[in-house]
Amino acid sequence: MRIKKLSAGDFIEARCTRCHEVLNHTIVAMVGEQVVRVECNTCRGIHNYHGAKKTKEPSSSTSTRKAPAEPRKSRKDPGAVDREEWEALRPAMNVDKAVPYVMSVKYPVRTLVSHPVFGLGVVKLVIPPNKMEVLFQDGKKLLRCA
Numbered sequence: 001m002r003i004k005k006l007s008a009g010d011f012i013e014a015r016c017t018r019c020h021e022v023l024n025h026t027i028v029a030m031v032g033e034q035v036v037r038v039e040c041n042t043c044r045g046i047h048n049y050h051g052a053k054k055t056k057e058p059s060s061s062t063s064t065r066k067a068p069a070e071p072r073k074s075r076k077d078p079g080a081v082d083r084e085e086w087e088a089l090r091p092a093m094n095v096d097k098a099v100p101y102v103m104s105v106k107y108p109v110r111t112l113v114s115h116p117v118f119g120l121g122v123v124k125l126v127i128p129p130n131k132m133e134v135l136f137q138d139g140k141k142l143l144r145c146a
């Protein structure tokens with residue numbers, strides 16, 4: 001009895017995923033003595049080797065088991081958090097004191113700015129050299145500043 005040892009480059013009959021037929025394939029990759037990838041000699045497609053024998057599915061299917069959906073109270077979309085913060089600050093916002101937003105001006109943190117598009121906002125963070133984070137009703141925006 002002759003046991004043929006397979007190695008990459010050998011021909012093997014395999015089911016081609018494209019041709020949908022059992023055809024001659026060239027072994028492309030092996031793991032140990034297992035053929036893992038083959039190239040179809042007909043369509044030249046490289047695909048995983050599907051042997052004739054149906055091997056038992058490894059326990060990998062158990063890992064796809066869905067984790068129980070846990071209720072997450074902390075899951076709040078950041079936009080809502082920003083909006084809440086803005087709503088909280090809103091009463092303290094004095095429109096008359098809002099500084100029109102101009103790109104070439106430097107604004108200290110907590111300055112109330114009035115933006116032509118985003119409306120009233122509060123400078124939350126100054127990011128050198130020329131950016132600042134401003135909280136608007138729509139959420140935080142990164143704006144250019146001096």
Ligand SMILES: [Zn+2]
Pocket residue numbers: 016017018019020023040041042043044045
């Ligand atoms: Zn093929």
